[in-house]
Amino acid sequence: MIKLSQALVAMGIVIIIHSSTAKASTPCQHSVLLNEHRDVATIESLELEWTRAFLRGDTGFEECLLTADFTEIMLNGDIKHLSDELALAAKNKAKPLPLGELPKGTVLLHESVAVAYGRSQSGTSPQGLRYADYYVWENGKWRVFFAHQTEIATNH
Numbered sequence: 834m835i836k837l838s839q840a841l842v843a844m845g846i847v848i849i850i851h852s853s854t855a856k857a858s859t860p861c862q863h864s865v866l867l868n869e870h871r872d873v874a875t876i877e878s879l880e881l882e883w884t885r886a887f888l889r890g891d892t893g894f895e896e897c898l899l900t901a902d903f904t905e906i907m908l909n910g911d912i913k914h915l916s917d918e919l920a921l922a923a924k925n926k927a928k929p930l931p932l933g934e935l936p937k938g939t940v941l942l943h944e945s946v947a948v949a950y951g952r953s954q955s956g957t958s959p960q961g962l963r964y965a966d967y968y969v970w971e972n973g974k975w976r977v978f979f980a981h982q983t984e985i986a987t988n989h
Contacts, residue, residue, distance in 0.1 A: 861897030869974055873940045873947075876968060879975055880949045883966075884935060890926025892919045898977055900969070905980040908962055938964075945970040952985070960985045 865882045869875050879898065886894035895918060903915040913921075938951025950965040967979040 861894075863894050863897060866894075866897055866974065871942075871945075871970055873942055875975060876940045876942070876947045876949050877937070879968070879977075880938060880940075880966065881935065883977070885932060887922045888925055888932055889929040890922050890924065892922050892926075895919060895922055898975075900976045900978040903978055903980075906982065908982040908984055947975065960987050 863882070865878055869879075882894065883898055885891070886898075896915075899915055899918065901915060903918060905913045905918060907913055933954075936952060938949050941948045941950075947968040947970075948965055949968070950963065952961055952963055954961050962985060963983045965981045966977055968975045969978050
């Protein structure tokens with residue numbers, strides 16, 4: 834009886850490990866993610882695609898681009914995480930938001946880290962906002978691990 838219990842436990846562990854590694858090793862098949870380079874042009878492309886993915890509710894793309902520990906400081910100062918970002922994007926799936934004109938940002942690249950920053954418009958901030966998205970190069974891919982938004986103050 835003990836050997837049977839041990840065998841069942843061992844089999845359960847193997848199944849758990851297999852299912853978690855199968856999910857973790859599932860490649861992201863989005864075309865923009867298949868041929869990444871350690872350069873500014875790739876970051877610029879990823880920024881555009883991330884915006885598109887968010888606006889149309891493509892959480893699969895976001896899960897491929899963002900790290901599991903992704904953190905964001907929102908315009909209102911709230912701190913959000915990957916699950917919050919995915920839930921917010923998912924709301925756009927039923928009714929995708931228009932892309933509109935996106936001003937080109939600036940990318941700083943230093944070895945395995947990149948920061949994309951710039952100015953964008955927000956419906957909640959008529960003056961607009963400044964953003965910064967932080968990327969890390971790991972396993973031959975860029976991943977976003979942190980983002981920050983700051984409202985542009987009006988001059989009085």
